[in-house]
Amino acid sequence: MKKMIILLAALLVPLTVVPSFAAQIRLFVAGISATGVQNRDEMQATLQTLLASRLNGDSIAAVGSASEADVVVTGTYVIFGKIFSLDAIAKTAAGKTVTRAFVQGESQDELIPAVGKLADKLSAELVKMSSNSQKPVPAPSMVARPNVTISGTSAVLPVSGGDFIKPREQETNTTNGWLSKRLIGAANLMAIGKTLPDGGREIFLAEAHRITFYRQGNDMTLVSEAELGSEGKIISLDTFPVNDGSLDVYVTMINAGEPSSQVWQVKNDKLVLVAEKMPFYFRSASLAGGAKKLYAQAVGREDDFYGDVAEATRNGSTVIMKNPIKMPRYGTIYNFNQFRDHDGTTFTVVIDPDGYLIVYDQEMKELWRSNDKFGGSELYFQKDDTINARVTGSIYRWVFMNQRIQISSRGEILVGKNDGFWVLGNSRSYKRGAVYCFVWNGSSLEEKWRTRETQNYMPDYSFDEARNELLILQTVQRPGITTRGASSLSIKKVE
């Protein structure tokens, strides 16, 4: 009988445990900065682990990343003489402060018990907050900072007293941004052109074989478009001003596995081809937040991206390269950028093929690597790979593009991130995206803000620093066998 009771109890345990997870607070200890200690990095990691394990319990589940968390805890550990203070602050994913707590001690022997006390204090407040949140509460208002796009991952809130939920952004209204109408064609790429006298701007979009030219004012007005033929696939779209006041639109295309790029200009509202068959990848970028320059990289016989990235100037269809920039491991013209710290030291940041952000020093040694993945693109090109077809099943090798990294003049590092349920090998179908902004704190990239997640795949984004606006391209309908699909463009003001 006793065995039966134990067995029944064992069977009932899962039934009681599972519902309790539903009410758990998902918490992430983002980091504890340590000051005045030796082995600072080791101490920070140790404190982070200790605090996470002590916070983890029935009501709180410690998770592995900020993106999974409802609450993010950060802290400081400071020593003055023999006395230490351990302070922590818990914020919601949206950045709202939930609670603060601290403990002090007089020797290192008290440190571990102090972590436990700190965890107890935080737990008590967080559990209280959790139980209060079961009651209907008004959604946090965006009125106080209507133009800020900073957001958390918990974008859906319960509607007071009802069974329906709706996106927080809709609940608080959408006046903090501009949203285009539905644009025909699932664009993969976007480039900003000139600013117009009426305050509007030129926008160029690219599908696999087509470029379209819009004027963005109160609405997106299609001005002209050009069909490029099926022999090449567009993998990059960039704009760069020419001395005569016109604007070059660089269209990097892959034709038979090799770059065969074109340059277009707008003349009398028409897109006119001015150069073609240039065997380079092109990108215009503001490295380290500096002036926008045109860069190029070649393809090799063995390498998809060969040699250094260099500044490029164009004379007709001839390209002159100068001032080469060494690439770190994984670095290519499309997935790297540079930033400077307060001392003016230049660092290189790259999204590696697995999606991790990596920061390199001037000797191209790895300094830091993100724990979360970023980037992600459905855009790819293919190279002939018959020799490996026996293994891969395909006579082509897939080379995926990635989200670009942009650096503002203030040293902010912007990077896109797409997420999706169905991202498997070369089969990619992302369903939401966001733009993240980081700053370098001397040892790692710290998240400063992020946009709300889009409801669709975000193929490209662009930060217009002059106007402090973030342009986000979304695929609202993927292309089909007979349809081009559709896109939309949203513009958010960044404070």
Add this chain to the structure above:
Amino acid sequence: MNFKKAATIATAVGALAAVSVPAFALENEFHGMYRLRAMMSNYENAAGGALLDDASTLTVFEQRARLQYTAKANADLKLVTQFEIDSSWGDAAYSNGRGTGGAMGADTVNLETKHVYLDYNCPLTGANFKVGIQAQSDAYKGVLFNDDLAGIFAAKKFGAVTATAGFARLEDAGNASPVGKKTNDLFLLDAKFAVSKDLSVGGSYYLVRTDILQAKASDMHMVGVNAAAKFGIVNADAFVAYQGGKELYSATRRDVSAFAAQVGAKVNLDKAGTVRADVLYLSGDDGAGSTTNAWQTMDSGVTSSAALTSASNNYYGSKMMLLVRNVYNMDSDKALVYNLSNLTLLTAGYDAKISDKLGASVNLGYAMLNEKGALSSSSIGTELNAQVDYKMFDNLTASLQAAYVFVGDGAVNGTGKGADDPYLTALMLNYTF
């Protein structure tokens, strides 16, 4: 231990596990493929044999699924595995054996392990190592070997030079109970130099050492150079290779003096498509003298017989479907020239990209023996083939293939009579991810 203490320990362990999991978590990467090939042919099927006269038309449905799982510990360390399930529709059910399970009832144990290897970057040397059962190819388009093998291969970049060294145990005569004697081993040194963005050159030394079929170990040496270059709209590549030492897969082990050469070009005509042309020469032996001039090539199973019954070599770049092995072949892996030797192969092709989703290619090839021996002619045959590809989704392509060979008198006929011209038509679905 009282309940309270046990619960405390359990909670602590649970909490630690919750915190620890992300740090130890492996990153999982999946790739794979599925292919269905429905064939109508008078030649291509899974049965062995040569050309026949009055060869009747047959229909064969073959499918292959591959699943590749990679467990990444970090950017510098991963375990790569790949598994394969092959079946021909109607072959067998409720059985244990590779390549079956397509008969009514299915339920067959037919999972094959294709690859299991560690892929890591050495923290001391910076070299990339691949250790285990893996896919490897020579630097000569597979005319010596392009197959799965067990070994260790290290590659490291020195500026513009990429150097590779490797060792593979191709075979142990003990088979399922390896004894470490009577083996067939491959030693490899390769170097590739990217001279510029438009030119790369390479050089190799391969050594195959074996004592499986005779008392004393003997070596077959191969040296070669290769190059790839771009001249405007033309992409060209070429190689030459020489083999010396003792012949492979033969108890007599004659001296070898064999030669291979290839030159190919691909012209990108932009909107008009791509034109290809290729010449391959692999020396043959006239049977006279104590030295063989026959090009030595790798075979995957030679313990029981000196005959080349299966091939570990191929020349998929030719785009031929019947003259030499076709890259899409599965169980029905037959070709008029199965193991590559004593061959001159001339091919030309044209690829058109009609739309983003529709592509087509046509190919013409002529194969001949360099040494015809007692045969009345050196001509093996002339193949004309075509393929139309329709990309239903990014990862799924439907293809229609057709090939016909005007067989020459130099082709070996299994019946000794005049052989029918072999043909093949196939409808294929190819899904890769």
